[in-house]
Amino acid sequence: MTINLCNDILFLMKRVTFLLFLIFYIFCISSLEAKSIVRQGEPIISFDKLYIPESIKQGEFFKISAEMKITKNIWEDMGVFLHICRPEDNKILINNDFVPNIPTTQWTVGEIIRVGPINSYIPQDLPPGLYNVCMGLFSTKVTAEEGVLYIREPYTNKEIKDFVVGKIKVESSLPQPVPKKEDLLISSFETIVDLKKWQAVNCFIEQNSENVAEGSYSAKVTYLKGKGCCPSVLLESFFRYSDPRYSDWTEYDILQFQIYGAKDAEGHTYLKYPVYLQVKDKSERRFQWPIATTQEKDNPVKFILSNIGKEVDLSDIGNLSFFVSGTPAEEDWTIYLDNIRLISLGLERIREPFVRFEGLKISKDRIKPGEEIEITASFSISHEFSEDYNLYIHIYRTLDKVGWINADIFPSPPTTQWKKAEIITQGPFSIYIPPDTPPGKYSIEIGLFLARQVSVDTNYIKYHRGKDGVYYIQQPSYPIDYFKQPYVNYEEYGDWVVGSFEVITP
Amino acid sequence: MNPRYKLLIVIWFIFSSALLFVFTLKPTGTYNTIKFVFKKMVMNIYPPDDLILCDFEKKLDFLKWRCINSFLEPSDKHPFCAVNSARVVYYPTTGISALLTEDYNLGLLQVKDWSFFRFFKFEIFNGENLSSPLHIKIKDSAGRTVERKVILQKGNNKIVFNLEDIGQDIDLANVIYLNLFFINPDKEITLYIDNFRLERGGLKEKRVLDKETLNLVKVICPRQAKRGEEITLSAFLSVNMPLKKDYRVFIHFSSIEEIKKKPEQRRWYINADHQPWIETSKWQVNVHYEIGPLNIYIPKSFPVGEYVLQIGLYNPNSYGSYYSYSSNRGMMDFRRGFPRLRYVNPELDNYIVAKIRVLN
Numbered sequence: 001m002t003i004n005l006c007n008d009i010l011f012l013m014k015r016v017t018f019l020l021f022l023i024f025y026i027f028c029i030s031s032l033e034a035k036s037i038v039r040q041g042e043p044i045i046s047f048d049k050l051y052i053p054e055s056i057k058q059g060e061f062f063k064i065s066a067e068m069k070i071t072k073n074i075w076e077d078m079g080v081f082l083h084i085c086r087p088e089d090n091k092i093l094i095n096n097d098f099v100p101n102i103p104t105t106q107w108t109v110g111e112i113i114r115v116g117p118i119n120s121y122i123p124q125d126l127p128p129g130l131y132n133v134c135m136g137l138f139s140t141k142v143t144a145e146e147g148v149l150y151i152r153e154p155y156t157n158k159e160i161k162d163f164v165v166g167k168i169k170v171e172s173s174l175p176q177p178v179p180k181k182e183d184l185l186i187s188s189f190e191t192i193v194d195l196k197k198w199q200a201v202n203c204f205i206e207q208n209s210e211n212v213a214e215g216s217y218s219a220k221v222t223y224l225k226g227k228g229c230c231p232s233v234l235l236e237s238f239f240r241y242s243d244p245r246y247s248d249w250t251e252y253d254i255l256q257f258q259i260y261g262a263k264d265a266e267g268h269t270y271l272k273y274p275v276y277l278q279v280k281d282k283s284e285r286r287f288q289w290p291i292a293t294t295q296e297k298d299n300p301v302k303f304i305l306s307n308i309g310k311e312v313d314l315s316d317i318g319n320l321s322f323f324v325s326g327t328p329a330e331e332d333w334t335i336y337l338d339n340i341r342l343i344s345l346g347l348e349r350i351r352e353p354f355v356r357f358e359g360l361k362i363s364k365d366r367i368k369p370g371e372e373i374e375i376t377a378s379f380s381i382s383h384e385f386s387e388d389y390n391l392y393i394h395i396y397r398t399l400d401k402v403g404w405i406n407a408d409i410f411p412s413p414p415t416t417q418w419k420k421a422e423i424i425t426q427g428p429f430s431i432y433i434p435p436d437t438p439p440g441k442y443s444i445e446i447g448l449f450l451a452r453q454v455s456v457d458t459n460y461i462k463y464h465r466g467k468d469g470v471y472y473i474q475q476p477s478y479p480i481d482y483f484k485q486p487y488v489n490y491e492e493y494g495d496w497v498v499g500s501f502e503v504i505t506p
Numbered sequence: 507m508n509p510r511y512k513l514l515i516v517i518w519f520i521f522s523s524a525l526l527f528v529f530t531l532k533p534t535g536t537y538n539t540i541k542f543v544f545k546k547m548v549m550n551i552y553p554p555d556d557l558i559l560c561d562f563e564k565k566l567d568f569l570k571w572r573c574i575n576s577f578l579e580p581s582d583k584h585p586f587c588a589v590n591s592a593r594v595v596y597y598p599t600t601g602i603s604a605l606l607t608e609d610y611n612l613g614l615l616q617v618k619d620w621s622f623f624r625f626f627k628f629e630i631f632n633g634e635n636l637s638s639p640l641h642i643k644i645k646d647s648a649g650r651t652v653e654r655k656v657i658l659q660k661g662n663n664k665i666v667f668n669l670e671d672i673g674q675d676i677d678l679a680n681v682i683y684l685n686l687f688f689i690n691p692d693k694e695i696t697l698y699i700d701n702f703r704l705e706r707g708g709l710k711e712k713r714v715l716d717k718e719t720l721n722l723v724k725v726i727c728p729r730q731a732k733r734g735e736e737i738t739l740s741a742f743l744s745v746n747m748p749l750k751k752d753y754r755v756f757i758h759f760s761s762i763e764e765i766k767k768k769p770e771q772r773r774w775y776i777n778a779d780h781q782p783w784i785e786t787s788k789w790q791v792n793v794h795y796e797i798g799p800l801n802i803y804i805p806k807s808f809p810v811g812e813y814v815l816q817i818g819l820y821n822p823n824s825y826g827s828y829y830s831y832s833s834n835r836g837m838m839d840f841r842r843g844f845p846r847l848r849y850v851n852p853e854l855d856n857y858i859v860a861k862i863r864v865l866n
Contacts, residue, residue, distance in 0.1 A: 193738060193799045198783045241757075241778035243736070243803040 025330030036138075036150040043154040045137060047165055048112055052133060055169035059124040061461065064096075064166065065116030066135055069219075074104040076155065078137040080115050081163075084122075085132040090162050093131070095466075096120050096473040097138075102139065111114065114304040119461045122170055123471050124352060132281060133166040142400065181251055181344035183379060186235070187318070189219040197238040202231035210337050211269070213297045214257040219339035223273070223324050225332045232278075233337075239282070239318045247282075249314040250343035253305055253386075259322070260297040260336050265325055269297040273333045275322055277301075279308050283320035287311040291322075300339070306387045310452055353465075353486040354383040358423055360499040362444075368506045370435040376427035377446050377498065382488070385415040389448040389485060397440045398500065407431060415448065439503045447496040448485040467494040526734050526797035528691040546619065551830040553622035553692035553712060559615035560607075570615060574687075575603035584631035587663075591631070596688050603695075604687035610647060615683045615702065618647075621678040621713040621836070623704035626667040630696040632658040637842040638688055641695075642667075643738040645683035647841065648826025658697070669704075673715045674751055675824040676758040715837040718848040719745050720819060723794050725859045732865050734806040740798035741817045741859060745789050746850065753786040753847060754818035755797050756778055756857075759804075767857065774808045786819060804864055812828060813864050816857040820844040 048067040056062050064082065077099075085096035102116045107113050111476045113145040135294055152163065189207055198205050198219070208220035223231040239247045249255070260269040271293050280286045295301055307312060320340075328332055356379065362372035375393065388410075395405040411426055418424050463473045464486035487493045559568045562580060571578055571592075581593035596603040596623060607615060620626065630640075639655040642665065652672045656665060669678055684702075688695060713718070727739035739757075757778035764772040778800055789795060797817065826843050839846045844856070 193801055196799060197785060197801075199779070200783075237778050237780040241759075241776050241800065241802045244805070 010325055029059075031366055034102055036152060036268070038099075038152045038154050038498060043156040044070050044074070045153050046071065047135075047160055050133065050135070050166040051117065052166055052168055053392060055171050056122050057171045057173035058122055058128070059173055060109060061119055061121050063117040064120050064133075065114055065118070065448060067112050067114050069112050070107050072138075073109060074107060076105065076139055078104040078139050081134070081136055081138045081150075081152070082118075082120075083134040084126075084168065085134050085164070087130060087132050087167075090134065090293055092470050093126065094120075094123075094463075094473060096472045098475055107241070118475055121461050121463055121471075121473055123249055123463065123465075124173075125472075126170055126182075128170050128172040130167055130169050132164045133168055135165045136163045141421075167181075175211075181398055183344070184245065184252065184342040186246065186340040186342065187337075188215055189217050189337070190215050190217060194472045195219065197242075198235055199235050199237070200235055202227040203233055205233050208336065211260075211297070212260060213260070213300075213336070213338040215339070218258075218336050221310055221322065221335050221337060223327050223335075224328040225327050225335040227327045230323045230325055231327060232321045234278075234319060234321030235319075236319050239320075245248075245320040246315045247315075249305055249317055250309075253345040254343040255303040255305055255308065255340075256300045257340040258297060258300050258336075258338040259291055262336075263336060269336075271295040271335060273335060275324055275335055277303065277320065278321045278323060279317065280319035280321075281313040282316045283313065285312045286319075296338070302343075302384070304361070305342075307339075310387070310450070316373040353490070354381055355485045355486045355490045356380045356382070357493045357498055360444065360446070361428070362499060362501055363428070364501065366502045366504050367433055368504060369433055369437045369439075370506070372430045372432050373501065374428040374430050375424060375428070375444065375446075379418075379424045379426070379448075380422065381420055381424075384420060385418060387450060388414040389450055390418050392445070392447055393429065393431065394445040395431065395442055396445075397438060397503075398443045401438060402441075403437045403442070405431060405433070437503050439505050441495050441500055441502050444501070445496045446498045451480055452483060464480045465490040465494050467491060467497075469494075510691045532841040539612075542616065542618075545617075547621060549619065553706065555706050557617060557623065559704065561587050561615055561701050561703075562590050562699075567838060568592065570609075570813050571605055571607045573605055575601070576605050577598045578605060581698060582782075583758055584662075584700070586629040586631075586700040586703075591698045591784075594686075594697045596691050596695040597696070598691050598693055600690055602689055603691050604689045605699075606683070606687070607686035608645075608683040610682050614644075614684050617677045617704070618681060618790060620681050620704055621673065621715070622706065622709075622713050622848050624669055624707035624709045625705045626669060626703075627705060628665050628702040629698075629700050630658060630663040630665060632660060632663060632698060632859045635660055636695065638691060641685075641687050641689065643683070643687070644672065644676060644681060646678075646826070646840075647680040647682045648677065648843075650676040650824045650826045650840075650845070652676050669714050671750065673742050674821055674838055674845060677818070677826075677838075678714065679840075696844070712854070713836060716758045716835075717747075717836045717837060718835075719747055719749070720848040721746060721848040721850050722817075722854060722859055725815070725817070726799075727860050727862065729861075730812075730865055733804050733808055733810070736801040736803050737862070738799050738801050739815065739860075740800075742794045742796055743819070744792055744794050745786075747792060748791060749847075750788060751821060751823075754822045756816065756818055756820050756846070757797070757800070757802075757811060758816040759802060760816075761861075762814050764860070765814055765816075765858075774813070774815055776802060776804075778802060782819075800850055808864055810864055810866055813862045814858045815860040815862060817859045818849070818857040819847045 048069060048071050051065045055061050080098050080100055082096040082098065083092045085092055096118070098118050102113060108236065136155065139151050141149045141151060143149055187194055187198070195207055202224050204222045206220050207217045208219055212218045221233045259271055260276065261272045263269050271291060274293065275291050276288050277291055278286060280287045289303070291301055308314065320338065324333060358378035358380050361376040369371050391409045391411045393407040394408070395404045407429065409429065461473050461475060462483060463471050464484065466472050467490065471490070484496065487496070509763055519733040542682050556560065560570065562568065568578060568580065575597045577595040579593050581591050583591065583593070585591040594605050609616065612618060639657050641653060641655055643651060643653045644667070647649050649823060652675050656663070686699070723742035725741045726740070728737050731737045758769060759776040759778070760772045764774060769775060781798065783797065784795060821844055824845055826840065837848060839848050849857070
């Protein structure tokens with residue numbers, strides 16, 4: 001058993017190392033002049049079949065996979081290159097490289113192996129037409145003279161030229177205006193059916209007609225006294241048996257509800273008790289937030305769903321609850337709830353880049369190890385942010401990616417407060433170059449990113465446009481994934497490399 | 507040769523082979539199995555008032571137990587019946603120190619079916635002041651578990667399990683495991699244990715929890731439904747005796763073709779399990795309690811056809827890892843992972859309370 005465990009761990013480490021290696025090169029592909037060659041010698045791979053839709057519209061996702069087999073064992077873990085190319089000259093337009101599910105070292109001779117399926121994406125601005133699909137196995141090698149070298153495995157199939165294994169037709173699609181969706185009412189407590197979909201743990205929930213925010217009824221929730229963690233009123237099984245639109249909150253922007261207390265002597269309906277909102281997805285990821293005790297009946301609470309979506313999968317909501325962390329021994333706590341709804345602001349879901357990198361100021365072009373360098377970055381945006389992004393600064397030696405320095409910073413002001421058509425300056429940031437930093441030319445990567453938990457069955461891909469104009473498509477990495485904002489000016493800063501400096505020998 | 511002699515030779519050959527198999531190949535196991543089957547038959551007809559499971563008077567009684575960070579030996583001190591008891595020494599450790607017995611074939615201490623009895627009892631003598639509790643864990647063959655913590659007093663301690671209570675968590679017809687353990691004992695603990703027994707305790711019925719409890723009064727739901735629309739359903743339930751536990755409601759809507767599959771394997775299936783509006787421990791006898799009304803959405807992807815609605819109550823705090831074969835009568839139904847309450851209504855088969863035709 002111990003041996004098995006060790007083997008498993010070794011296998012996992014091998015996979016992770018290879019994956020990191022591959023991602024590393026996919027991200028950094030254009031900073032080095034990468035060359036691609038075909039391995040000389042006897043081909044050992046036969047291409048069997050390609051699974052791809054015949055046509056696809058601009059801006060749509062599709063799945064792609066292929067079957068191939070080998071005539072000899074492969075002794076190294078290889079990646080799969082998958083390129084959508086221009087038919088005239090086979091110029092790569094979309095790069096969708098990925099790691100096969102079964103490592104190539106485990107492929108059996110003669111057995112048909114399926115690589116994929118993986119998700120792919122046709123960007124909105126890729127012109128309609130017929131494109132070549134090029135696919136094959138590759139390994140990488142770094143050489144001091146030539147930089148990164150991609151070595152492609154030739155096919156035994158004589159009919160396959162230049163690794164073109166199929167064609168795909170891209171059709172035009174006019175961008176659809178996003179209509180403002182109607183609010184989705186989750187609960188107004190007006191009917192018994194509406195009330196009874198709620199469950200109460202160590203509390204009571206009942207219809208109430210006296211202290212109502214809207215309509216004829218609200219819900220009166222009484223958290224029973226002397227209870228530990230956590231009396232709550234919740235919607236749970238409702239999300240399993242109700243219309244799926246109640247579980248999919250992705251097309252809405254705000255969760256709004258009224259929560260308040262009984263009227264006091266001055267006529268105020270302050271929420272007197274510390275009540276928490278909890279939203280969970282069906283994979284049990286959770287978002288919890290205390291509701292301010294200054295809330296009143298006439299003042300609905302609004303939660304921005306993009307903030308909730310940082311913690312939970314908004315497309316698969318499984319639990320909505322209002323709980324208290326405990327009640328005192330001497331009194332019940334009573335609150336009122338009403339009019340719980342999802343609101344769409346009709347915001348355009350921005351799928352194209354909208355952040356422009358405006359420039360970088362570096363205090364020195366040449367620096368000795370042990371000194372500090374000051375970096376100031378400027379941005380502008382053409383759409384406002386709906387979420388607060390983090391800012392990362394990565395510094396590494398250009399040639400071999402050694403001497404990494406990572407600096408993640410929360411932008412000031414936060415990105416949601418950035419205004420359109422203004423230049424937003426971040427910094428100066430003082431970055432210390434450690435004394436053991438090897439000399440050489442160093443690249444500076446700066447970008448805006450979000451870290452988000454993703455579920456295993458997440459059906460999204462990420463793409464950005466590199467300096468060479470190629471779209472790079474990246475599969476999600478579980479369970480935390482990093483979303484980088486691409487730049488509009490991709491020709492200059494497509495891979496987030498915004499500048500460089502030199503570390504000299506002291 | 508006379509055909510009668512031939513037949514006799516064949517019979518003799520079969521008989522002697524059977525004897526050889528029974529007494530030579532697995533004598534102890536086979537003997538025990540025959541004894542077990544016989545005992546079970548007798549108990550089914552004449553359940554005894556008391557049944558001693560283990561009194562530590564025979565050497566065999568000690569062989570049934572397994573020690574983990576502990577030690578077990580016969581002792582003539584503090585016997586609670588006859589002349590001997592068992593001295594158990596629990597050693598200090600950072601894990602558990604346990605004395606356990608298990609038998610998946612013949613049952614706990616060779617009695618698998620405890621459902622004829624109302625009480626499980628044994629005695630412990632403790633000579634010291636103990637701060638950490640003794641944990642007592644009982645399991646059935648599907649892995650459902652009951653665990654109790656007992657702070658042992660100095661002197662004699664009588665441990666009593668009410669089987670009416672734990673019989674709603676574990677299948678009393680298939681009890682296979684008992685563990686007496688301490689968690690992280692920081693000093694050596696010596697106990698004298700004795701007289702593990704089952705008692706009927708004046709039980710009038712043949713078995714404990716012998717009667718079905720749950721009554722389906724009525725179901726309100728449409729006979730037909732359209733895909734992509736909601737149906738509203740309600741069920742009214744009552745009980746003929748007070749329930750001591752809080753049960754959950756299960757509501758399963760599934761295609762009639764897939765009803766024999768496990769719920770997790772069904773394709774056209776909606777699960778609307780939930781906590782009842784009023785906890786079942788507060789339900790009064792013969793009062794009708796409404797389950798629902800609930801609006802259940804029939805997805806557009808469901809095929810047209812006959813669907814069934816299963817409604818009932820189940821114990822959410824006890825789950826068996828696999829489906830066990832259990833008795834077909836009594837208050838509790840252990841044929842699935844969670845124990846369910848049986849209906850008194852004889853016409854209800856497999857908790858199907860209604861059939862609904864899904865149309866286009």
